[in-house]
Amino acid sequence: MRIGGSEEIAWMQICEPTEKDKGKYTFELFDGKDAHKRTIDLSGQAYDDAYAEFQRLKAAAFAEKNRGKVIGGLPDVVTIMEGKTLNLTCTVFGNPDPEVVWFKNEKLLELNDHYVVTLEQGKYASLIIKGVSSEDSGKYSINVKNKYGGEMVDVTVSVYKHGEELPDIKPAASGKARLIPADPAQEPAMSKPAKSGRK
Amino acid sequence: MRIGGSEEIAWMQICEPTEKDKGKYTFELFDGKDAHKRTIDLSGQAYDDAYAEFQRLKAAAFAEKNRGKVIGGLPDVVTIMEGKTLNLTCTVFGNPDPEVVWFKNEKLLELNDHYVVTLEQGKYASLIIKGVSSEDSGKYSINVKNKYGGEMVDVTVSVYKHGEELPDIKPAASGKARLIPADPAQEPAMSKPAKSGRK
Structure with a gap:
């Protein structure tokens, strides 16, 4: 339990509430002359509501901490x-280890000798495009996800011909990750995840 | 030994010359009526010169095959x-395993928490720049080299601020690797090579 306050506010925080925390709580304030009391009854429906809210927040924080994430490494263009x-x-990160799936222009990437994906130690995700051609230009996305949710990060790839002027390319989105909810019903179809280890 | 020819040329190739190949060689051509002969004396100085040239070409081919190389992976911009x-x-490739050194704007990259380089299995070389800022914009080069020589490949990194227009950046060079000779006297100063294994 933690308590604190300032000139304008007084607070009490019950960090991991249990049945033992049920009961009446009283704040007592002195203005130098008189005592002022405020009492809160933390039992019955009030406790049940507070406890349900606590459980919801705790689960959300746990999911946010453990969901699939791209920690970093990809440029925008x-x-x-x-x-x-x-x-x-x-x-990438996730606990449990996330599944990693790559997309090109919002469609699942078909893996073959040209497109190779790897996932090492459940941590380093790579997409290797061998011998790029102008047909490989486009928006690639990595989808990193486990049962707690995940996210999608985009990279715009622009292939130019030898001797050609470099194209002026803008990133597909704001450069921010797009969150993926944990609910499987909300998900796009997933391909088989990248195999671990390089070939 | 291989022989061949066309309407205009006749040739003979001694693939791995030894002492036994010394001696006189005669070409005989028939024009339908007469025989025409040409004789080459492959002995003495002529053999020694040819052998020295063979040794030189063989060593050059061996060095070219085994020198440090960037097989692929890096974009231009x-x-x-x-x-x-x-x-x-x-x-990267090299036999023996190449040393890998990174440069920024032609200067050795100082490694610290911001710039991390790794080399895995003597094969996968990475430069990781954590929390990029506009000061990290510039030309980065990877120098891959062993005793047979190597090469330098450039990547132009352009960091833009959130909400800013993307800059229009041209690659630093032609997108081609720059060869590094094997002769140490020709080399720029080398920093310690990247350690193997991720931290």
């Missing part, structure tokens, strides 16, 4: 010359 | 929003 190989690598 | 973390990863 990547420009690369035709014929080269591109490696997009980022650090 | 990367644009990223301030505050994010950037991971530049590429696949």
